[in-house]
Amino acid sequence: MPSYAAVLRPPHARRTFGAALIGRLSYGTVSLSLVLAVKDASGSFALAGTAMALFGATSVCLSPVRAAFVDRYGPRRALVPMAGCYALLLLVLAAATRHPGTPPPLIAALAAAAGAGTPPLGPTMRTLWRRLVPERELLECAYSLDGVAEELLYVAGPLLVGALTACASPSAGVAVSALLVLAGTVALVTSPVAAGPHRESAGSPPGDLRPAGSPPGPTGPAGVRSRWPRQPVVVAAGVGLALGGLDLLVVADAARHGRPAAVAWVLAALSAGSVVGGLVNGAVSWHAPARLRLALLAAGLGLSLSGAGLAPNLPVLGAATALAGLFVAPALTTSYLIADESAAPDARTRAGAWVNTAVNAGSTGGTAAVGVLVGRVPLALCFALVAAPALLSGASALPVLGRVSRRPRRRRRRRAGAGSGART
Template structure:
């Protein structure tokens, strides 16, 4: 779908997005619930560590929580697409909040067995409501204009970035005043209230309509088949590569600052990444682009990868901060573009699933990047570790450019062959049939 097919006569603004009927109310409710996701990981980690006195138990429980939350995200999104947010989100958010409440209760004082903590962590992860994908699906209905939708997605991404900065700060304040378990309880309340406020918005249809039946020769699958949608598959792969890079960067920044005996400065470096992402997201949404979403996705991923490679050569801490901020400029544009591709690659009945696949790819890539680079730090020079961390994004971009060149060459060859046959008086009907090389487009 062309990105400029429905462009407005003047450049849309962020104020225009928020002035859309029901947009501000719906967006505010979603952000309230999503603030929980910025608080719960740190609060739960600290609560389990305090209750057990063991970093290994806390780490294992968080790994279980993260795995259940990330890898079941497409399945939860499929339930939303099939039955609608009004029917699915309240019970899902209720179960999630109940599991977090139970975790807060059992970690308030020590003595709970690690197996029970792990089971509750898995239960919470399984029920994590996909508020982000649901909100992006609602954006698609609230602002059907593609230019305005890109602006809405940029605003959504920047706000989400700020939530992941604000959440840990709130946990720090709660821990100072009381116990980490209180932070877990606060996260449970936020997500439940936010989800209920979201589904009560007029932007959420009261009656969920199933997609119209397709012709008998075009079967409709109840689940989104990722392998059958090339554009979405490409967006998911690039997003996973970017997640790998950023997951590795978190640990590499810790190693870099410890090498300079400035371990406390790690927060400044990561804050620079978030600030760069916020600035990049706002700027990205403000520009009317002429290139396609796929090209912008590849360019942004390559830019981030190149910046990370340069970051490994930083001679001083302030240079690292500056280069990481430059890398951050590309993070929000990558995610915004991937969500746009997901939105336009599927029908309205599967938009939540498509967005959830992008989320899953990024989160899984981030976890994998942290784990992979953990095996390399201390064994290889830090500059080489940075280069290897940047490699997934750069290789993905290079592969995309190469594939694009091959497809363009195949199309040019097919046209030349058709022209030669026409000049030679060959069978004209062959020009009506796509050559085998073009079928793979």
């Protein structure tokens, strides 16, 4: 049976994982810090939103490119320059927003440039987990632990920013974000696990996620594994769309009931459900194919969100979002696992980055779509529409179910044939 203690037992596992978490905490603090700092310096919500949009767009769109450098040159040679440039640009942004008077075009340009250099610490750590725990069960447990920890970082980040803003200017949060990512990256790349590019044979890798007897993962020409993990990217985009739309729908529903302050605990219920689901997912030794599990998890998320649209009051909505959260971390964890298993050995960081990109791009699209729909169509229909991509991605379970259901019949026919031959 997998266990979280076993995941952290290998040499350098705790050091490497802890370093990655320090650096990734920066991603939980930088968004809110940047919005508050730009708003404080310019007095304009429009400029703050534009700067954040540019930062997010360049960070998301260029994520696979940055991950490709990690695959090619290894974490030490690729991450240090990225983190150095990223931290420097954040410090310049902190200085530029410390006092009013900085030209808005300069702030926007600095935000876009900083986003372009965001080091892919999450995808890199998920690639390093394979070196630390190559066994399939432990690797799945490690990915679950990683996903739960990331969820908690995005809860702790805004709390840290709130504490900093209470005793310093908002730009201090941007500077702290720079120091966190630099310290975490340096600590990560100095770990012995991070030495050199990730190289394995192009055959079946250690920790292959397919159960015995299941069909091989997608391959390209000449049997080379695909660099484009299709199913996990599609499902991750659907999950992102659902989550991005859900945030705005919860705000609208709370306003409809005259309790805008309830937004915080309803979204906290979603995070709590995700943490519980992620921990359970990593503690169970699964026998079903990972691709089937991913499709069913996505369908479960979609059904839960569709039901949330029928909630008659906010307590019921909170319970429904908590139920939906149970599927979030397992779905994303399984997406990363399948992407890792599907990718060529020299493209695993890039494959994880594509899943990351899909989640973030889907979240942005979901927020934008719901922003157009709210006020024009009933909220229950809005919930159903944001749940639809996750539900539709569950249809990918059908081919896997067909293969699983046919496999025993083929075995029975082979055994029957062998018996007939023996009697003859």
